[in-house]
Amino acid sequence: MRPLSGQDRPAALEVCRRDPVASVLAAVQVERLGEVEIPGAELLGVWDRGRLAALCWAGANLVPVGVGPDELDDLAHYVRSRGRRCSSIVGPADAVLGLWDRLAGAWTRPRDVRADQPSMAIAADPAVAPDPRVRLSRVDELDLVVPACVAMFTEEVGYSPLSSGGAYESRVRELVVGGRSYVRIDEGPEGPQVVFKAEVGALALGVAQVQGVWVHPERRGEGIAAAGMAAVVADARARLAPTVSLYVNSYNAAALAAYRRTGFTQVGTYATVLF
Incomplete structure (x- = not known):
């Protein structure tokens, strides 16, 4: 295992292309x-007989990609020796939970472990009509x-x-300046109010991952989320990437239904x- 450099970029991209939706955060x-x-961050590569087998972004977040059982021990040993520097471990569940099993005894107790977060994607027109009031945010x-x-x-x-x-x-x-922040702003009793918002937080390899989806608490239950997400999907697929993805907590039944x-x-x- 070693940190990757610019010359390793083609091999690293090939690892990510095996599953672009799962690897978009690291890609x-x-x-x-x-x-x-990025100061204090590095992209780690796990090599097997001269071939890049897996990688892991180690920055504010720890993001494993293509890491299977054979690579988990090496990755955990390397990361453990550095001490915890990240605020979260996130990515495909098997790799994240396997890595955490190996790190739990050496790192501080986490605030939460979310072990089941469906990763969802769409690569077609949305199934419901987009909300015409959802648009790009302005500075x-x-x-x-x-x-x-x-x-x-x-x-x-x-x-x-x-x-x-x-x-x-x-x-x-x-994200606003980059055309990756979406809002619906309605006039409320005290003036303009954001009632829906979302961002394309990660964009790579033809995948736009939507993050931060939110509906104002006073407006939930009105069907705003599904139509709002349809608007996000339509615009993101037209301008940014052909596939739109997201991940959501399995216990968030309302969000799952909307998506x-x-x-x-x-x-x-x-x-x-x-953490």
């Missing part, structure tokens, strides 16, 4: 390998978009992302270990 970093360096709307993003994150993860500084707001702005109405089907299972 974002693979596509930039040798061009962009001049950040004062509305950022609070909605913070509310979503806090509800999902359990703490405010603003507690760690300004990186989260910068990320929201980056299925939109036309998403399950293609795998993710897991997340949150």
Whole structure:
């Protein structure tokens, strides 16, 4: 095992192409390998007889790709020796849970282990009519978009992302500027209000992974999510990538139902270990 460099990029891309939907989170970093360096992060490669067998992005998140039983011991040994630097382990469930089994005795107790997160994808027109009120966010709307993003994150993860500084707001702005942030803004009793939002948080190898889907608590149960996601799918497939994916907690029955109405089907299972 060793960190990968720019010369390893073709081999790393080949590993990711085995399952582009499952590997999209790491593939974002693979596509930039040798061009962009992130301090404190590295792309790890597991080699077998001169062939790149698997890889793992080790940055703010630990993201294994193509890691099977034969590679888990080597990867866990390497990562354990560095100490925990990530805020989560996320990716295909078998690899994430197998890696966590090997790290649990050496790392701090996680806040949550989400072992069953259906990975869903759509590569066709949405099955329901897109909501025409869902559109790309604008920079001049950040004062509305950022609070909605913070509310979503806090509800999902359990703490405010603003507690760690300004990186989260910068990320929201980056997605807005990049044409990867969607909103529906309705007029409320106290002025404009975000009632639906979502972002394409990862984009690589022809896959646009949607993250941060959120409907305002006061507007849930109105069918906003399915039509909103249909609008996201239609635009993302037209502008960004032919396949749109996401992953969702198995216990979130309402979200699963909305995604299925939109036309998403399950293609795998993710897991997340949150610290």
